[in-house]
Amino acid sequence: MxxxxxxxxxxxxxxxxxxxxxxxxxxxxxxxxxxxxxxxxxxxxxxxxxxxxxxxxxxxxxxxxxxxxxxxxxxxxxxxxxxxxxxxxxxxxxxxxxxxxxxxxxELPEIPGLRDQWGTGAVVCPYCDGWEHRRHVIGVIATSSQSVGQAQLLRQWSDRVVYFANVVGEPDEPEADALARRDIRVERGAVVSLVTANGRLEGVHLEQRTVPVDVVFTGPxxxxxxxxxxxxxxxxxxxxxxxxxxxxxxxxxxxxxxxxxxxxxxxxxxxxxxxxxxxxxxxxxxxxxxxxxxxxxxxxxxxxxxxxxxx
CATH class of the missing domain: 3.50.50.60 (FAD/NAD(P)-binding domain)
Known part of the structure; x- marks a missing residue:
C-alpha cells in the first residue's frame, strides 16, 4: 500500500x-x-x-x-x-x-503583512480560533461574496466585529442591513496592508487611516x-x-x-x-x-x- x-x-x-x-x-x-x-x-x-x-x-x-x-x-x-x-x-x-x-x-490575498501573520494574527477558521479571540476586536477582510457570512458567524464570538469591504466592494442592501442590525461595522475601501509591531498584529491599514484590530479573519x-x-x-x-x-x-x-x-x-x-x-x-x-x-x-x-x- x-x-x-x-x-x-x-x-x-x-x-x-x-x-x-x-x-x-x-x-x-x-x-x-x-x-x-x-x-x-x-x-x-x-x-x-x-x-x-x-x-x-x-x-x-x-x-x-x-x-x-x-x-x-x-x-x-x-x-x-x-x-x-x-x-x-x-x-x-x-x-x-x-x-x-x-x-x-x-492562496492568500496579496496584502502586505498578511503572509507573515498567517496562522497567528491572520486566520481563517472561526471554530479553530474564534474562542481565543472572544470579545476581542475581530476584523474580517472580504475576499468573496461569502465574507459577509464569515463576519456574521464571528459575531457570536465577539460584539466588536469590523467588516473590511476591501476590493469585494459594498455589501448589498440586505447584507448591509443584516450587518447593521448586529452592530458589525463596515469599513469601506481597499486594504493596503496589515500593521504590526514586534511581530504582533495591531491594525488594518486602509488608504487614509488605520483601523485597530486584534486579529483578522479572511477567506483564502x-x-x-x-x-x-x-x-x-x-x-x-x-x-x-x-x-x-x-x-x-x-x-x-x-x-x-x-x-x-x-x-x-x-x-x-x-x-x-x-x-x-x-x-x-x-x-x-x-x-x-x-x-x-x-x-x-x-x-x-x-x-x-x-x-x-x-x-
Missing part, C-alpha cells in the same frame, strides 16, 4: 492499514497546511497541541508498526487494473492500491494539491470553490486502485475530520484488498501460493 501525504488523513490511513497487517509506505513532502499555526484547537484529546507535534506523534506511532515514511516528492505515478506504480527520487515503488492525501494550499482561495490525481486522469467536478477531484464517500476515485482522502478532495476536512476520513478510507481499501485476496487464493488442493506484494 502506498500513501502519498503524511498529514492527519494520510497517517491515520497508514495506522489503520498497518494494524490490518498490510505493508504500507508513506511518501510525504513534510509541508503541512497548518505548519505556521502555533496551536490547533477543537481536536478532541489534543486541544492546544502544536500541529507539527501531532504529526510527530503520528509518525512515531506508525513507525512502531513498521510503516516506512519517505520524505520527498513524487515524480510520477501510474495505475491500471493490475496495480499502481509511484516514482520518487529514491526509485520506483509498486503496490496494489494508492491513497492520495496531499491536502490543499491556502482553496487550491487542492491534486496535480498527481489529475495526471492519473481522475474525474473532476466544478463547484462554488472551483474544480475538485471526484471521490465517493469512501474516497474511491474514478481511477482504478486510486483513492483520495482528507482536504485534497473535501475543503471542509479540518484536522479532526481528516483523521476520521483517513480511517474510513483505510477500511474501504482493506475491504477491497480482502476481496482480491479471496479471488487470488489457490483452489482447494492446489499447491500454488499467492505471490507477495506491497498491499
Amino acid at each position: 502506498i500513501i502519498i501525504g503524511g498529514g492527519p488523513a494520510g497517517l491515520s490511513a497508514a495506522l489503520s492499514l498497518r494494524r490490518a497487517r498490510r505493508q504500507v509506505i508513506v511518501v510525504d513532502q513534510a509541508q503541512p497546511r497548518n505548519r505556521t499555526a502555533p496551536h490547533m484547537h477543537g481536536v478532541l484529546g489534543h486541544d492546544g497541541l502544536p500541529p507539527l507535534e501531532l504529526l510527530e506523534k503520528g509518525r512515531t506511532e506508525v513507525a512502531k508498526y513498521g510503516v516506512r515514511v519517505i520524505v520527498g516528492n513524487v515524480i510520477s505515478a501510474r495505475a491500471d487494473e493490475q496495480g499502481v506504480e509511484v516514482t520518487t527520487a529514491d526509485g520506483v515503488i509498486r503496490a496494489r492500491h494508492l491513497i492520495v492525501a496531499t491536502g490543499l494550499t491556502d 482561495a482553496l487550491r487542492p494539491n491534486d496535480a498527481l490525481l489529475r495526471s492519473l486522469g481522475a474525474t473532476t467536478t466544478d463547484g462554488p470553490l472551483g474544480s475538485w477531484i471526484e471521490a465517493d464517500r469512501d474516497g474511491r476515485t474514478s481511477v482504478p486502485r486510486v483513492w483520495a482522502t482528507g482536504d485534497v478532495v473535501d475543503p471542509r476536512a479540518n484536522v479532526s475530520v481528516s483523521l476520521g476520513l483517513g480511517t474510513l478510507t483505510a477500511g474501504a481499501v482493506n475491504t477491497d484488498l480482502v476481496h482480491e485476496d479471496i479471488e487470488q487464493a489457490p483452489s482447494v488442493g492446489s499447491s500454488a501460493r499467492p505471490s507477495a506484494a506491497l498491499s
Whole structure:
C-alpha cells in the first residue's frame, strides 16, 4: 500500500492499514497546511497541541508498526487494473492500491503583512480560533461574496466585529442591513496592508487611516494539491470553490486502485475530520484488498501460493 501525504488523513490511513497487517509506505513532502499555526484547537484529546507535534506523534506511532515514511516528492505515478506504480527520487515503488492525501494550499490575498501573520494574527477558521479571540476586536477582510457570512458567524464570538469591504466592494442592501442590525461595522475601501509591531498584529491599514484590530479573519482561495490525481486522469467536478477531484464517500476515485482522502478532495476536512476520513478510507481499501485476496487464493488442493506484494 502506498500513501502519498503524511498529514492527519494520510497517517491515520497508514495506522489503520498497518494494524490490518498490510505493508504500507508513506511518501510525504513534510509541508503541512497548518505548519505556521502555533496551536490547533477543537481536536478532541489534543486541544492546544502544536500541529507539527501531532504529526510527530503520528509518525512515531506508525513507525512502531513498521510503516516506512519517505520524505520527498513524487515524480510520477501510474495505475491500471493490475496495480499502481509511484516514482520518487529514491526509485520506483509498486503496490496494489494508492491513497492520495496531499491536502490543499491556502492562496492568500496579496496584502502586505498578511503572509507573515498567517496562522497567528491572520486566520481563517472561526471554530479553530474564534474562542481565543472572544470579545476581542475581530476584523474580517472580504475576499468573496461569502465574507459577509464569515463576519456574521464571528459575531457570536465577539460584539466588536469590523467588516473590511476591501476590493469585494459594498455589501448589498440586505447584507448591509443584516450587518447593521448586529452592530458589525463596515469599513469601506481597499486594504493596503496589515500593521504590526514586534511581530504582533495591531491594525488594518486602509488608504487614509488605520483601523485597530486584534486579529483578522479572511477567506483564502482553496487550491487542492491534486496535480498527481489529475495526471492519473481522475474525474473532476466544478463547484462554488472551483474544480475538485471526484471521490465517493469512501474516497474511491474514478481511477482504478486510486483513492483520495482528507482536504485534497473535501475543503471542509479540518484536522479532526481528516483523521476520521483517513480511517474510513483505510477500511474501504482493506475491504477491497480482502476481496482480491479471496479471488487470488489457490483452489482447494492446489499447491500454488499467492505471490507477495506491497498491499
